[in-house]
Amino acid sequence: MGNGRCGWVDRESYRRGFEDAVELCLSEISRAKSLEEAGRRVEDVLSLVKEDKLERLKQMLWMIGR
Numbered sequence: 001m002g003n004g005r006c007g008w009v010d011r012e013s014y015r016r017g018f019e020d021a022v023e024l025c026l027s028e029i030s031r032a033k034s035l036e037e038a039g040r041r042v043e044d045v046l047s048l049v050k051e052d053k054l055e056r057l058k059q060m061l062w063m064i065g066r
Helices: 011-031 035-048 054-064
Strands: none
Touching: 011 035, 011 054, 035 054
């Protein structure tokens, strides 16, 4: 793909999505009281992504952006 696109998502959208994902994970880790809880929180986020629960993820991102 020599046109600078990554599948159906352009490079800038992919970068923003990745940045949002890392920020959300960092937010969940900072709320955790232990390493084990941090791992569970990040796994929960991944589960939401895999289950295509976009509305819940949007709510979580909105809350960390406040």
